[in-house]
Structure formats: C-alpha cells, structure tokens
Amino acid sequence: MSEIARLFRAREAGILVMLVLFVAVVSLIQPRFFSTETLRIVLLAVPLILVAAMGQMMVLVARHVDLSIGSILGFSAIAAGMVFRDHPELPLFVGFAVGVLSGAALGFVNGLVVTVFKLPSIIVTLGTLSLYRGLLFILSGSKQIDPNDIPEPLIRMAQTSPIDIPWIVIIAFGVAFATWLFLTYSQIGRQIYAIGSNPVAAPLRGIRVMPVTILVFTLSGALAGLAGLIYAARFGYVNPGITGVGFEFTVIAAVVIGGVSINGGVGSVLGTVLGVLLLGSVQVALPILGVSGFWQNAIYGGIILIALVIDRTVRQGGLRGLLARGGA
C-alpha cells in the first residue's frame, strides 16, 4: 500500500475531510463564516471540551466510559471558586491545585469502585454523576460563585497572553500534546491500548490492569477538574445547578466523532483534536447560519450515531460487512 493510500485510509483523514467539507459548505452558504474572527471564536470555544476530551479518550481506549466528568467539572470549579472567594490572598495556582486535585480524587474513586468490584463503568459513573452533583450542592450550600469572586488574572487567561493567543487555548493544546507524548512514548500509555484491545490478554502479558485503569480514571478526573477552572475563567461564574450539567455528552460526542472506538484499544489524540474542532465549528456555525440554538443537542446526538455507524463500517470492512447476518 502506498503512503498516500495509507494516509487516506487512516481514521483521522476521514474526520479531517468531514471538517474541511463542513467549513467549505458553511462558508459557501454564509461567506462571513470563513474568517479569522470565526477561527478565534472556535479556538475560544474548544479548550473546555478539548481538555476533558483527552481524559475521556483515554478512558474509552481502556474500554471504559466516564459519565461523571460533568459533575466532576462542576465540583472542581466550585471547590476552586470557593478558595478564590474565601481566600483572595492566596496565589492563583492554589486554586488550580485545588481544582485539579479534587477532580483527580473523584476520578480515583471512580477507578477504585470500577476495578475493585469489577463493575461496568457506565453504571458506576452514572451513580457518581449523581453522587458528585449532590456533594457539590452540599459543599457550595447551593450558592453560586459570583463573577466578582473570580480573580481578575484568571478571567484574563481566557482573553490574552504574552503571545496574543489566550492562555486557556495554549493550556488546552499543551494538554493534548502531553497526552500524545504519554500515550505514544510511555510504557503505561501503550499498556492502556493493550488493556482496551484485549482485557483478557493484557494481564497475561504482565500488565497490571487494576492500577493502570485506576490511573486512567484519575487522569480523566484531573483533566475534568482542569476544565472546571477553564470554565470559571471563560464564563466568569460557577453555578452548582448549571456548571457542567450534560457536559459529559458533549465530550463523548467529540471523542466518538474523533474516531475513538467505544470497543476500546483504538483512538488517537490527533483524531480527538479534530473531533473537538468539528464539534466546536458546528457550535459556532449554527447561529451564523441562522439555525436555532435548540438544534445543537439534536445535531450532537445525530452525529454520535453517524460516527458509531462509520466506526462499525470501518471495522466490518465496508457496507456489506455492516449488514451481514451473524458474527459478533
């Protein structure tokens, strides 16, 4: 197979084609979509999803799923926000540490319950979705963190930086790059793929499935916590009943569109980044096209289903394999 042919068969190429087609079609209908201003808005819209998507991607590659990240995001944002509000004298990084560490702790609990009791992660994290949301209501006393309690430097991170690209964008793509290094060049990173490809064979090859799985959930939680701070920076408030509600579905949509297989073992950082960009473009394009924002969720849901069918088609070797009777 020639290099070019291989390139086109890669999943990332398919997503890239979808992204380019989408931008082209929208730009044809509404020329003002094709501008640096749009690019700026898209880049500002994606960090929140991108950071959490890196965690969710690792969880999916390990053949699990984490439904609790929306609640973890809310919890970490509230925890960090309360530090900012009650102790304004502390430096900014203390709030960051609180947010990321509280997220990591909640993710650790997910991983522990899933691995120790050998339970399906989807049910466990459905439970912790509710559990963590309840805890964050208790922690915050159902009170919102108001805009004037969010420190000025944090807000500015969503607007600018020394090189004119907002800090949160730099952080998000930095996280993506670090995830790529981790998954590609570290031993544990490769083990995550091995576990997801064949959970039965992995321990036979000497992989310690339990600690690696717990680590994956912990990382997912920590990244959701970081996303909580990005939320606070970008929106300038944290509300216990709003922040992060339904966020898990947006992230799962982005990751699945990015070609990460829900059957584990397959998925790349590049694909996920493209998936996030595609989702961000849809989000930005809707109002420009004059489509009601109410369509957003329906479109996300439809995109997930289409991505699932495409994923299935690729694995079954074309349409004929997809509809063939019998088999797995």
Place this chain on the structure above:
Amino acid sequence: MTSIDKNPVAPRVIVREAAAPRPRWQVWLIRPEVVTLLLLVIAAIVATRLSPFFADLGFILESSTYYIEFAIVALVLTIVIISGEIDLSPAAQMALSACLFGTAFKAGAPIPVAMGVSLLSGLVMGAFNGFFVTVLRLPSIIVTIGTLILYRGLAQVLAGDKSISGFPGWFVGIDYRMVGIVPVPVLVFIAASILLGLFLGITIYGRQIYQIGTSEIAAIHAGIRVRRIKMGLFIASGLTSSIAGLMVASRLGSVRYDLATGGELTMVLIVMLGGTYIFGGRGSILGTFLAAWLLVIIATGMTVANIAINAQLTIMGLLLIVSIIATNAIYARSQR
C-alpha cells in the same frame, strides 16, 4: 472446531466429586429480591418511627406518583437488562413523546389524536434504538446514549424553552384520580407488574429472554430468535416511555423539553435495587416492584426530613453503587 481429534488413545475421564447442592433454605433466602424486601421492611419501620405520616398508606400512595412513572418504565427496563442489553434513553423518550403530544395538541388535534401521535412516536423511537442494536449490531449502551441526546435535543427543537399547557380538564390530574385510596398511576403500575411478571415468569418468550441474557450464543444455537425478541423489547421500552410521558403531562398539566431530566438514573437505580444482574440473565419483576416502593419510601422520607432535593442526589448515587455491589456479591456467591 472443524478438525476431529483421531487420537486412538481413549481420553482419560477426570472424575470429580460434584459439589454438594446448596441447602434449600439458602437457595430461597440468599437472593437479591429477599434483600430488597428486607430493606423495604426496615425502611418502612424506620420511617414510621420518624414520622407518623408513614403509618398512613394513603399518604405514601399519594406521594408515590412521581416515582411510579419511572417505575413503570423500569419494569420494561428490567426485562431489557435481563436480556443483556440496556436502554438509557427512556427519560428522553418520555420528554420527546410528551412534547410531540403537546405540539400536536397546540396544532389543533383533539386529545385522543395527540395521544395517538405520542404513542406512535414511542414505537418509532424504540424501533430506532432496536434498529441500531439488532440490525447494525452496535452496543446498546452507547447507542442509547446517542439517542438520549438526540431525543432530548428534538424535544428541545419542538418545544424550545417554553412549556406547552392548556390541556382540557379531563386530561389533567391523573394522579388525583383515585380508585378507593389508590391513585390511577399506582394501579397502572401494579397491573403492569403482574402482567410483565407473568410474561417473564411463565411464557416461553419470558424464559427465552433469560436464556438470551445468560448466553446469547447458546440462545442463537438453540434456535431462539434473539434479534426479533430484542427488537420487541426496545419497542416495548419506547411504547412504555411514551405512556409514562403522557402520565407526566397529565400530572403536571404542561410539558417541557426538560421533563423527566435525569430520569435514566432513577430507572436504572430501581432496576438495580431490585437485584437485577447488570450483566444480564438474572433478575425479576418482583424485585423491581419491591425496589420501586423502597425508593418511594426513601425519597419521601428524605423529603419529610427536609433534605433538599439537590442533596438527595448524593443518596441516590450512593444507593445505585451500593446496590450493584451488593447484587454482584450475592450472585458471585450463588454461582455454581
């Protein structure tokens, strides 16, 4: 498996003592439904001690209607989970079918026609789920997450952020219609429990569903029409969800796109509390029936004790996790 071993040496038969059968009382007593029943009795006693309200059956029945709507769908979800699949979209189906009902009514359709539209939409949504699971053979867990977002999103497209109301008086207030001291939704729940319990327990289809959940491959080899049955279950789930959606519309007298938000958790919680095995093949309608009342008593108890609805989420999430851990432990014990 095609090549036959022609080794002339007679295979050595390993004789192993069969494990002694578990005593009859263990088989009957150590099962999740019994635990659910025990918890139900304990919860009832504790609640009656805490507040005299609970001694009044009428009070419990009246305050149960919110959870009973989910419990009715949970009955069907129990069968879906026993068959080895899962459906996370019923709450969104409730919302979309209710919004379709409201939209049809606003467009001038008489109530019975609007109800027909809503029920039909339930069938279609269920068949849509079933199509992805049985024809395209995609895992139901992720398919129904996708359709959950899709159905809820379509409800939002239909209703926007406004609520649709103005239904005629005879349609509104199903939870206030009583037969004796029993509200109509509770009556529906009891009737559905008996019917589905019999279906699962004594019909051939019911037994086949257990077999599918225990080993799908064995079921296929045994000639069971696995795909057809699963398709039927998803359609049943959709139809039941739309009935529950109509009941919510009647109870509230209005519909919104965010109706029954988070209901998937409540439904899965009821099924898991009832001791249905998350990996399929085991479980019972009786367990789900008992679990529904357990949840009603716990939730009503928390409300009487002035625990904020939002803080109740903590308890619900914790209950879900504890109940699957307990159920799994019990089934691990009783494994041959």
